[in-house]
Amino acid sequence: MKYVFALCAALAVFFAAPVAPQAGVVAKVDLSQQRMNVYVNGARKYSWRVSTGRGRYRTPVGSFRPTVLRKMHYSSIYNNAPMPYSVFFYGGYAVHGTNQTRYLGRPASHGCVRLHPSNAARLYSLVKRYGRGKSRIVIKP
Numbered sequence: 040m041k042y043v044f045a046l047c048a049a050l051a052v053f054f055a056a057p058v059a060p061q062a063g064v065v066a067k068v069d070l071s072q073q074r075m076n077v078y079v080n081g082a083r084k085y086s087w088r089v090s091t092g093r094g095r096y097r098t099p100v101g102s103f104r105p106t107v108l109r110k111m112h113y114s115s116i117y118n119n120a121p122m123p124y125s126v127f128f129y130g131g132y133a134v135h136g137t138n139q140t141r142y143l144g145r146p147a148s149h150g151c152v153r154l155h156p157s158n159a160a161r162l163y164s165l166v167k168r169y170g171r172g173k174s175r176i177v178i179k180p
Contacts, residue, residue, distance in 0.1 A: 063173035
């Protein structure tokens with residue numbers, strides 16, 4: 040009986056303890072709105088227009104951890120296209136800057152998430168500062 044009481048008391052303390060907010064970066068992409076909201080330590084800091092996959096080129100949906108960061112990357116598939124401030128999150132898919140800013144706000148890519156170069160630099164810097172383990176790219180339809 041003494042052990043049951045001790046176990047119940049320990050569980051009550053465990054479950055009553057406040058949960059610390061998780062520090063980190065979450066970039067939420069809404070494909071239907073062609074918009075990214077960036078949260079830092081749970082607070083929304085930025086909201087930017089994006090371009091995602093058009094036509095048969097789909098942007099993957101889900102929750103991803105960044106895998107590779109490249110300050111300047113050139114596409115090995117699409118005519119060596121520049122991809123500044125790339126945050127790769129799923130194989131060859133990345134969030135990156137684009138020089139085709141006139142298309143931001145509508146689908147225009149081959150599946151990557153395109154941002155204005157200055158916004159891509161901001162996101163890249165945040166992910167680098169907080170680390171890939173404390174960063175997420177969340178993409179919803």
